[in-house]
Amino acid sequence: MAAGKACTAVIFDMDGLLLNTEVFYTIVQEQCLRRFGISFTFELKKKMMGKKALDAAKVLIEETGLQSRLTPEEFLQEREAKLDLLFPTAELMPGAERLLWHLHTHSVPFALATSSHERHYAVKTQRHIELFSLFSHRVTGDQVARGKPEPDIFLAAAAGFSPPVPADRCLVFEDAPTGVVAAKAAGMSVVMVPDPQLDAAEAAQADDVLGSLEDFQPERWGLPPFPA
Numbered sequence: 001m002a003a004g005k006a007c008t009a010v011i012f013d014m015d016g017l018l019l020n021t022e023v024f025y026t027i028v029q030e031q032c033l034r035r036f037g038i039s040f041t042f043e044l045k046k047k048m049m050g051k052k053a054l055d056a057a058k059v060l061i062e063e064t065g066l067q068s069r070l071t072p073e074e075f076l077q078e079r080e081a082k083l084d085l086l087f088p089t090a091e092l093m094p095g096a097e098r099l100l101w102h103l104h105t106h107s108v109p110f111a112l113a114t115s116s117h118e119r120h121y122a123v124k125t126q127r128h129i130e131l132f133s134l135f136s137h138r139v140t141g142d143q144v145a146r147g148k149p150e151p152d153i154f155l156a157a158a159a160g161f162s163p164p165v166p167a168d169r170c171l172v173f174e175d176a177p178t179g180v181v182a183a184k185a186a187g188m189s190v191v192m193v194p195d196p197q198l199d200a201a202e203a204a205q206a207d208d209v210l211g212s213l214e215d216f217q218p219e220r221w222g223l224p225p226f227p228a
């Protein structure tokens, strides 16, 4: 049974959705704030996740009131060195590999739309080169002027398919509230696989909410079912 409009192309978020990298941001940001005696709360994290690096850094500085002690740029510099040690160890999220190979096998076009910039993309995916080579194309955060929650990155991803795919035929997978807002603003259907710590209200805009990519049923979106 279809859950929504039949979709002909899929657009994936990366951090926290395909790769288990959100945990690295949490660890490093906790460390950065600890020296100021500030704890990094999930309330703050959820406002930052899914955003481009500088946008997220500005949120952190504003929300913690550190404006007079640390600039967003200084925070990013400090964060970068720590993240670069962790990103190469990034693991795939459960169900990611099976879903990407399934779509590839059935010639369903799929693209990546990540707020990560191109250098972070390369560091994070280095252990998964073959899998990430399956994407028809990718749009990284540095390629769009306005990051999520603006719709630009998803519209650019839809326009990049050959031929371009209308927004209402694109199915987006996202883990972050900011990303869900962006995809809905682009006029797309969204399946959310949220961090378990997120309140259900944060997923209200999503068309469907899953505990894991392993629970996805492609036929509900007019896509070929997994083999029985």
Ligand SMILES: O=P(O)(O)OC[C@@H](O)CO
Residues within 6 Å of the ligand: 013, 014, 015, 016, 025, 048, 049, 050, 051, 052, 053, 113, 114, 115, 116, 117, 176, 179
């Ligand atoms: O858009 P994604 O792939 O989640 O990247 C966001 C990440 O750079 C920080 O949360």
Ligand SMILES: [Mg+2]
Residues within 6 Å of the ligand: 013, 014, 015, 016, 017, 049, 050, 174, 175, 176, 179
């Ligand atoms: Mg994400």
